[in-house]
Amino acid sequence: MTETFTLRVNGRDQSITADGDTPLLYILRNDLELNGAKFGCGLAQCGACAVLLNGAEIRSCVTPVASVVGSEITTTEGLGTVDKPHPLQAAFVAEQAAQCGYCISGMIIAAAAILKQNPKPSEEEIKAGMSGHLCRCGTHYRIVRAIERAVKQGVQL
Amino acid sequence: MNAPQFTRRGLLEGAGVLVVGLSFGPAARAATGQSPAADLSTPVRIIDFESLDSWLAIARDGSVTVYTGRVDLGTGTETVLAQFVAEELDVRFESVRVIMGDTRLTPNQGKTTASLNVVRGSQPLRVAAAEARAALVEMVAAKLSLPTDALETSDGVVRSKTAPDNAVSYGELIGDKFFSVKLELASKTEEDISRGILMKPKSKLKEFKDYKVIGKSIPRVDIPAKIAGTYEYVHNVRVPGMLHGRVVRPPAIGANLVSVSEDTIRKIPGARVIRRNNFLGVVAPREEDAIKAALVLQAEWTKSETLPQFDKLYEDLTKARVVSDQLGYNVGDINAGLAKGKTRHKATYDFPYQDHAMIGPSCAIADVRPGQATIWSGSQWPQGDRSDIAKMLGMPLEQVHLVWREASGCYGRLGCDDAAADAAVMSQAVGRPVRVQWMRDDEHAWEPLSPAMTMTIEGAIDDKGRITAFDYQQYSPSHSMGEKGNHLAWHLIGGAPGWGRMSGAAANLLYDVPAKRARNIYVEPWLRGIYLRSPGGIQSIFAYESFIEELAALGGFDPLEIRLMNTGDSRDQDVLRAVARLSAWESRKNIKRDRTGSVLTGRGLALARYGAGESRSALVVDVEVERASGHVRVTDVFMAFDCGLVLNPDGLMNQVEGGLVQGLSRALHEQVHFDRKKVTSVNWLDYPILTFDELPKAKLELIPRPDIAWGSAGEAGTVATAGAVANAVFDATGKHPRRLPLNPEHIKAIL
Ligand code: FES
Ligand code: FES
Numbered sequence: 078m079t080e081t082f083t084l085r086v087n088g089r090d091q092s093i094t095a096d097g098d099t100p101l102l103y104i105l106r107n108d109l110e111l112n113g114a115k116f117g118c119g120l121a122q123c124g125a126c127a128v129l130l131n132g133a134e135i136r137s138c139v140t141p142v143a144s145v146v147g148s149e150i151t152t153t154e155g156l157g158t159v160d161k162p163h164p165l166q167a168a169f170v171a172e173q174a175a176q177c178g179y180c181i182s183g184m185i186i187a188a189a190a191i192l193k194q195n196p197k198p199s200e201e202e203i204k205a206g207m208s209g210h211l212c213r214c215g216t217h218y219r220i221v222r223a224i225e226r227a228v229k230q231g232v233q234l
Numbered sequence: 235m236n237a238p239q240f241t242r243r244g245l246l247e248g249a250g251v252l253v254v255g256l257s258f259g260p261a262a263r264a265a266t267g268q269s270p271a272a273d274l275s276t277p278v279r280i281i282d283f284e285s286l287d288s289w290l291a292i293a294r295d296g297s298v299t300v301y302t303g304r305v306d307l308g309t310g311t312e313t314v315l316a317q318f319v320a321e322e323l324d325v326r327f328e329s330v331r332v333i334m335g336d337t338r339l340t341p342n343q344g345k346t347t348a349s350l351n352v353v354r355g356s357q358p359l360r361v362a363a364a365e366a367r368a369a370l371v372e373m374v375a376a377k378l379s380l381p382t383d384a385l386e387t388s389d390g391v392v393r394s395k396t397a398p399d400n401a402v403s404y405g406e407l408i409g410d411k412f413f414s415v416k417l418e419l420a421s422k423t424e425e426d427i428s429r430g431i432l433m434k435p436k437s438k439l440k441e442f443k444d445y446k447v448i449g450k451s452i453p454r455v456d457i458p459a460k461i462a463g464t465y466e467y468v469h470n471v472r473v474p475g476m477l478h479g480r481v482v483r484p485p486a487i488g489a490n491l492v493s494v495s496e497d498t499i500r501k502i503p504g505a506r507v508i509r510r511n512n513f514l515g516v517v518a519p520r521e522e523d524a525i526k527a528a529l530v531l532q533a534e535w536t537k538s539e540t541l542p543q544f545d546k547l548y549e550d551l552t553k554a555r556v557v558s559d560q561l562g563y564n565v566g567d568i569n570a571g572l573a574k575g576k577t578r579h580k581a582t583y584d585f586p587y588q589d590h591a592m593i594g595p596s597c598a599i600a601d602v603r604p605g606q607a608t609i610w611s612g613s614q615w616p617q618g619d620r621s622d623i624a625k626m627l628g629m630p631l632e633q634v635h636l637v638w639r640e641a642s643g644c645y646g647r648l649g650c651d652d653a654a655a656d657a658a659v660m661s662q663a664v665g666r667p668v669r670v671q672w673m674r675d676d677e678h679a680w681e682p683l684s685p686a687m688t689m690t691i692e693g694a695i696d697d698k699g700r701i702t703a704f705d706y707q708q709y710s711p712s713h714s715m716g717e718k719g720n721h722l723a724w725h726l727i728g729g730a731p732g733w734g735r736m737s738g739a740a741a742n743l744l745y746d747v748p749a750k751r752a753r754n755i756y757v758e759p760w761l762r763g764i765y766l767r768s769p770g771g772i773q774s775i776f777a778y779e780s781f782i783e784e785l786a787a788l789g790g791f792d793p794l795e796i797r798l799m800n801t802g803d804s805r806d807q808d809v810l811r812a813v814a815r816l817s818a819w820e821s822r823k824n825i826k827r828d829r830t831g832s833v834l835t836g837r838g839l840a841l842a843r844y845g846a847g848e849s850r851s852a853l854v855v856d857v858e859v860e861r862a863s864g865h866v867r868v869t870d871v872f873m874a875f876d877c878g879l880v881l882n883p884d885g886l887m888n889q890v891e892g893g894l895v896q897g898l899s900r901a902l903h904e905q906v907h908f909d910r911k912k913v914t915s916v917n918w919l920d921y922p923i924l925t926f927d928e929l930p931k932a933k934l935e936l937i938p939r940p941d942i943a944w945g946s947a948g949e950a951g952t953v954a955t956a957g958a959v960a961n962a963v964f965d966a967t968g969k970h971p972r973r974l975p976l977n978p979e980h981i982k983a984i985l
Binding site: 111112114115116119153158174177203219220 | 307308309310453454456457458459460461462463464465467469470472503520521522525590591592593594595640641642643644645671673674884885888889891892893894895896899917918919923924925926927929932951
C-alpha cells in the first residue's frame with residue numbers, strides 16, 4: 078500500500094511516497110536520484126547497494142523503506158564530493174582504487190563502517206570485513222591499500 | 235639575427251590565409267551541413283574517417299575534444315587515449331576531453347575487444363593529433379614564410395625555435411574552426427571496420443624516446459566521480475516519461491510461449507504486459523512494480539530440453555556436430571617428433587563454461603518513436619549493436635542512434651547488448667522510453683557465456699628436456715556466436731539471423747618446437763558464447779602449461795629449467811628469470827616433499843604470451859591443499875610481466891592486478907552449472923568469485939620495454955593464472971588437476 082514517509086538521507090529530510098516494502102535502494106536511486114548505491118543482485122550477496130544506517134552498513138536492496146524511517150541514512154554522496162571528497166574517498170582516489178567502479182560505492186560504505194567500529198584494523202581484519210563485497214574487476218588489492226592508507230592517516234568517521 | 239615576429243595581428247587578422255577552417259556560425263553550418271564539433275547538443279555531425287574534423291576539434295580556449303568510436307570498459311581507456319592525443323598534439327593532458335561511442339558523434343572504430351583499445355583504437359587518434367599539430371605549424375609557417383622546422387610546439391602553443399617568446403596558441407589559431415584537413419585510410423575492409431580502422435600517417439608520429447605524456451602515471455579521469463558516487467553509468471540514465479521494464483524469461487532455452495494470464499498483474503499500479511511472439515516483458519512506471527510484475531506474471535511455455543547433461547559436458551563436446559575444423563600452427567612432422575622423444579605423454583584438460591559475471595547486471599534505455607530511436611547502452615560495440623537493433627526494429631540505420639554509457643566491468647561483450655534490444659522492443663511496443671535492468675538471475679543465466687573447452691595434447695621431450703613434438707587439439711563452441719545477429723529479444727520475437735564467426739582459437743605456442751600442430755575444432759553451441767578476457771588464451775595456456783609441467787615431472791626436469799631450455803626468446807627468458815628471482819625459485823627437483831600431512835604445500839610456474847604485441851607474463855604460485863576437503867588456498871603469487879612500452883605505469887598495474895585476481899577466481903571457483911533446460915547457477919552463491927579473504931600476498935614486477943610497441947595489458951595478468959595454480963596443486967599432491975575449477979569436488983576426485 079502506498080504511503081508517504083520522511084527519510085533522513087545525508088543529513089536532509091526527504092519526503093517520499095511509495096509502498097512500505099519497497100527496497101530502500103529504488104527509493105534512493107529513482108526518487109532521490111542518489112546514484113551512488115547500485116543494484117547488483119537484490120539478494121544481499123554482493124554489497125553494491127550498501128549504505129550506512131546510523132553508521133552501520135546495510136544492504137539497501139533488501140531493506141524495506143518503511144523500516145528505516147527515523148534512522149540516519151548515509152550514501153557515498155553524503156560522505157563527500159568530487160571537489161570535496163571525504164578523507165576516506167580521497168584515500169581511494171590516491172590509490173586509484175577503481176576500475177569500472179561499479180562496486181566502489183559499496184566498498185567505501187563498507188570501509189566507513191569498518192573504520193567506525195575499529196579505527197585501526199589490521200590487514201587481515203580489513204580483508205575479513207570486506208569479504209562480503211564482490212568486485213569483478215579485481216580491484217581488491219587497491220581497495221585494501223586505500224583502506225590501509227586511510228587508517229594510516231587516522232581518518233575519522 | 236632577426237627572429238620573425240609573431241604578432242597576433244599578423245597571424246590572426248590576415249586576409250584569410252590562415253583561416254583554414256570555417257567559422258562555426260549558423261551560416262557556415264547551413265552551408266556545410268556540419269555542426270560545431272564542440273557542441274554536443276547538435277543532432278548531427280558529419281562523420282568521415284578521412285576528415286580530421288571528425289576526430290578532433292580545438293576550441294578557442296585551447297581545449298581539445300576528441301571523438302572516438304572506442305569505449306572505456308572500466309580499464310582506463312579514456313585516460314590513455316587522452317594521453318596519446320596530448321602527446322602527439324603537444325597539448326597539456328588536462329585540456330583533452332574524450333567523447334566515446336556515440337554513433338551520432340564518433341567515427342566507427344569497431345568493437346572494443348581483446349584489450350586492443352590502446353593498440354588499435356588509439357592509432358587513428360594519434361594520426362589525427364599529429365596531423366592537427368602539423369596543420370597548426372604549417373599555418374604559422376605559411377603566414378610568416380618560415381620553414382616549418384623553424385617552429386616548435388608545446389603546451390598548445392606554436393613558437394619560434396629561436397625566439398620562444400614569439401608564440402601563438404592553438405586556440406587563437408584554429409579555435410572553433412574546422413581544420414578541413416584530409417586524412418587517409420590505410421584500408422577499409424569489412425574486417426578492418428569491425429576490428430577498428432587504421433589511418434595512414436602523413437606526418438611523422440613521435441618516436442617513443444620523445445614521449446613526455448605517454449609513460450606517465452597520470453591518474454585516471456573517471457576515478458574521482460566513481461568514488462564520489464556521481465559517475466554517469468548507463469544504469470543512471472533517466473529519460474522523461476520513462477517506464478521501467480523487465481523481461482520474463484522462458485523456463486527453458488528454446489521454449490515457446492503458449493499463453494499469458496495478464497490478470498495476475500492487474501493489481502500492480504500501471505503494470506502492462508508486452509508480448510511479441512515469444513518475447514514476454516512487463517513495464518510499469520515504478521521500478522519495484524516492474525520487478526513485482528515480472529515475478530508474479532503467470533505464463534505457460536512449451537517444454538524444451540536442448541542442453542547436454544552437465545556431467546557429460548566434455549564428452550559431449552567431442553561428440554557434438556562440428557561446425558568448423560581449423561588448423562592453427564602447423565610445423566614439422568609430428569610422428570617423427572614423437573619418435574625422437576624419450577619421454578612421451580598425452581593428457582586431456584577441461585575448462586568449464588564461465589560467466590562474465592558483471593557486478594552490475596545489464597541495463598539499457600531505449601526511446602523508440604516513429605522515425606527515430608535512441609538507445610543508451612554499455613555496449614562494447616556501439617555500431618554493431620546499433621545496426622542489429624535497427625534491423626530488429628525494422629528501421630533504417632540512420633534513424634537509430636546508440637549512445638554508449640559505461641556499464642559495470644565485463645571483460646567481454648555480453649548482456650549489455652541484449653538489454654538494449656529488450657528495451658528497444660518494449661519501447662517500440664509502448665511508444666515511450668523504457669529502461670530495462672536485468673535482475674541477477676537474468677545476468678547469470680542469460681548472458682552469453684565464455685564457452686567450455688576440452689583440450690588434448692600429445693607430446694614428447696628428449697633426454698635433455700627439449701620438446702620434440704607437440705600435438706594439440708581443442709573442442710569448443712565459437713567464442714563469438716553472441717557477437718552479432720543474436721540478441722535474445724530478436725530470437726524471441728523471431729528473425730534473428732545468427733552469427734557464424736569462429737573465435738577462441740588456441741594461443742600460439744611460445745616454445746621452440748620442431749614439430750607442432752594445433753587443431754581448433756568448433757562445435758555447435760548449446761549456450762550462446764562470447765569472449766571473456768583472453769578467449770582461447772586462458773584455456774589453451776592452462777593446457778600447455780599443465781602439459782609441460784607434467785612432461786617435466788615425467789622426464790625429471792625442473793619446471794623453470796625446462797621452460798628456459800625450450801624458449802629462445804629473450805623477453806620470455808627475462809620474465810622467467812625475473813619471476814624466479816622474485817620468488818626465490820629453487821629447483822623443484824631438490825625439494826623434499828612430505829605428502830602425508832593434512833595440508834600439502836606446492837609451488838607452480840606458468841609462462842604465457844598473449845595478444846597484440848605479445849605481452850608476456852610468468853607466474854609463480856604457492857598453494858596449500860587441504861587433503862581431507864580438497865580445498866585449495868593460494869597463499870602467494872609472484873608475477874613478472876612485459877607489455878612492451880608502458881603507456882601509464884599505474885594504469886597498467888591496475889589492469890594487471892585485476893587480471894590476476896580474475897584469473898585466480900576463474901581457476902579456483904568459476905563454473906556455470908546447467909540442467910537440460912537452462913543455466914542453473916543464477917546468483918553469487920551458485921557462482922562464487924574470489925573474495926577479499928582469499929587474496930594471496932602478491933609481488934608483481936613490470937619489465938619495461940621502452941623500445942617495443944605496447945601490447946595488451948589486461949590479459950597479461952590473467953592468461954597464465956590457471957596453469958600456474960594447477961601446477962602448484964600438482965606439485966603439492968603429485969596429481970595434476972586437469973579439470974577446472976580447482977574446487978574441492980575436482981581436487982578430491984584426483985586425490
Ligand atoms: S545489490 Fe544489494 S547486496 Fe547486491
Ligand atoms: S571496480 Fe569493477 S566491479 Fe569493482
